[in-house]
Amino acid sequence: MVTSPPAPGTPPDRRIPDRIHRRRWAILSLLMLSLLIVVLDNSILNVAMKTIATPAPVGLGATQSELEWAINSYTLVFAGLLFTAGLLGDRLGRKKMLLFGLAVFGAGSVLAGVSTSPAELITFRALMGVGGAFVMPSNLAILMNVFERDEQPKAIGIWAGGVGVAIAVGPIAGGLLLDHFWWGSVFMINAPIVVLSLVAMVILVPDSRDPRPGRLDPAGVLLSVIGLVLLVYGIIKGGQLADFTEARVVGPIAGGALVLAFFVVHQKRSDHPSIDMGYFRIPAFSAAITVIALVFFALTGVTFFIVFYVQSVRGYSPLEAGLLILPLAAAQLIFAPRARLAVDHYGARAVCTFSMFVVATTMVGLLLLDTATPLWLMEALFFIQGSAMAHIMPPATVAVMQSLPREKAGSGSALNNVFRQVGGTLGVAVLGSLLSTSYRDRIQGTLDALPGLPAAARHAAGESIEATLSLAARLGPAGRPLTTAADDAFVHAMHITALGSAVVAMIGTVVAAAFLPGKMVPAPQPAEPQEERKAGVQR
Numbered sequence: 205m206v207t208s209p210p211a212p213g214t215p216p217d218r219r220i221p222d223r224i225h226r227r228r229w230a231i232l233s234l235l236m237l238s239l240l241i242v243v244l245d246n247s248i249l250n251v252a253m254k255t256i257a258t259p260a261p262v263g264l265g266a267t268q269s270e271l272e273w274a275i276n277s278y279t280l281v282f283a284g285l286l287f288t289a290g291l292l293g294d295r296l297g298r299k300k301m302l303l304f305g306l307a308v309f310g311a312g313s314v315l316a317g318v319s320t321s322p323a324e325l326i327t328f329r330a331l332m333g334v335g336g337a338f339v340m341p342s343n344l345a346i347l348m349n350v351f352e353r354d355e356q357p358k359a360i361g362i363w364a365g366g367v368g369v370a371i372a373v374g375p376i377a378g379g380l381l382l383d384h385f386w387w388g389s390v391f392m393i394n395a396p397i398v399v400l401s402l403v404a405m406v407i408l409v410p411d412s413r414d415p416r417p418g419r420l421d422p423a424g425v426l427l428s429v430i431g432l433v434l435l436v437y438g439i440i441k442g443g444q445l446a447d448f449t450e451a452r453v454v455g456p457i458a459g460g461a462l463v464l465a466f467f468v469v470h471q472k473r474s475d476h477p478s479i480d481m482g483y484f485r486i487p488a489f490s491a492a493i494t495v496i497a498l499v500f501f502a503l504t505g506v507t508f509f510i511v512f513y514v515q516s517v518r519g520y521s522p523l524e525a526g527l528l529i530l531p532l533a534a535a536q537l538i539f540a541p542r543a544r545l546a547v548d549h550y551g552a553r554a555v556c557t558f559s560m561f562v563v564a565t566t567m568v569g570l571l572l573l574d575t576a577t578p579l580w581l582m583e584a585l586f587f588i589q590g591s592a593m594a595h596i597m598p599p600a601t602v603a604v605m606q607s608l609p610r611e612k613a614g615s616g617s618a619l620n621n622v623f624r625q626v627g628g629t630l631g632v633a634v635l636g637s638l639l640s641t642s643y644r645d646r647i648q649g650t651l652d653a654l655p656g657l658p659a660a661a662r663h664a665a666g667e668s669i670e671a672t673l674s675l676a677a678r679l680g681p682a683g684r685p686l687t688t689a690a691d692d693a694f695v696h697a698m699h700i701t702a703l704g705s706a707v708v709a710m711i712g713t714v715v716a717a718a719f720l721p722g723k724m725v726p727a728p729q730p731a732e733p734q735e736e737r738k739a740g741v742q743r
Contacts, residue, residue: 242335244377253271279440284433293618299409305342308334312331314391376526436625438456441453488552493620555599556599
């Protein structure tokens with residue numbers, strides 16, 4: 205049926221009911237609050253690692269491996285369930301999945317905060333990962349269903365700015381909590397926020413779902429979970445071992461890639477696929493989702509080594525280290541909500557390409573940092589980098605989400621988060637391995653020259669700058685040259701890793717320049733009458 209164009213001066217056709225449209229900004233605030241605790245939690249945990257490693261009653265006496273799995277158990281479950289959670293949100297209702305995810309995340313947080321052993325902490329962190337996996341896709345999907353298309357870029361810009369703030373506020377909040385309370389407080393702080401969010405969301409947030417989801421695809425869901433878990437596990441294991449050639453690393457990665465390949469084949473052949481693989485033929489979708497993965501790969505690698513640089517080399521406390529990252533967050537908070545203005549003027553391709561190039565340039569700028577560099581230089585680099593990030597994430601996310609029908613917002617959000625999570629995990633694993641290998645190669649000669657040091661102790665001391673500084677402290681005054689050598693070796697390794705991040709960011713620059721469209725591609729819209737289209741959004 206052909207419809208007549210609206211008369212001049214006629215208000216644009218609106219898909220969002222007025223009662224929901226009026227409270228859209230309040231809903232966005234609630235979505236950002238739920239996003240805040242999920243993103244904030246991981247950055248808070250990084251600050252608490254040293255305390256948790258301290259023997260009871262101060263901490264849990266966790267080993268290095270147990271500390272790694274306290275982080276990785278969350279990541280593994282979170283990444284494995286993201287796509288499934290998005291599908292269930294589209295099918296059963298995104299509000300229901302968001303409330304479920306928040307409740308599970310809050311319960312896991314409380315249990316993690318009262319853990320009495322590292323094993324309990326690892327288990328309850330995995331439970332938090334289950335909750336987080338249901339929060340993230342539903343969060344962005346609800347946003348897409350309470351804002352009209354013309355306001356979505358602005359809303360996503362504000363949303364993305366909130367993510368940047370959460371990343372930077374985490375270390376500050378963690379430092380403040382550890383200064384006044386026990387280590388479990390970094391988890392318990394989530395409980396009152398979750399309760400507040402649940403109550404407000406029940407009242408304010410509307411439910412939405414795909415009005416015609418079709419039959420469930422259990423085989424596809426199972427393949428996606430198995431493939432993602434195997435892939436992420438292999439990446440994590442490679443980062444832990446600093447070696448991606450071992451069978452216990454290659455096996456899971458190859459197995460995960462093979463299962464995901466079967467998933468793609470199954471989706472193409474199925475008459476009721478979990479995700480239409482044709483979406484990846486849309487340039488705006490596939491290029492944007494790749495750019496998101498690459499920028500998170502580069503950024504997480506940098507945040508990984510900057511924490512050690514600021515605390516171990518420069519000697520700042522966790523709280524001070526958190527404060528030093530504030531320019532990165534401040535820039536994102538300032539510029540992310542305004543990124544749409546640049547995109548409107550220059551187009552997504554030009555904005556993302558230039559911004560990715562700026563990210564790569566600031567990575568190279570980190571080569572200027574050494575053991576005595578004025579910190580204002582690092583702060584300036586962080587601010588510039590944050591400004592560039594603010595002009596990448598919003599338009600890339602808008603490109604991903606607006607490339608798909610609104611009814612598939614949960615699946616689109618899940619894919620967006622899967623690529624971001626895998627990119628970030630790869631960044632920590634690969635760039636972390638590069639940092640570790642470069643550091644050991646540089647410090648090994650100094651350790652070999654120490655008289656009377658057993659081979660096992662020499663090997664352990666070369667694993668990280670923290671291990672070397674611990675040995676130097678035990679040696680007393682004789683360990684001062686070792687401390688100097690450790691600082692120099694770490695700065696050298698940091699420079700090599702920064703160059704690796706710059707290379708990845710440059711690849712993202714090429715992808716953005718070659719494949720992102722100049723203007724956003726309109727989302728395919730269903731053809732049913734207006735009344736039927738509104739049925740997908742409920743009170």
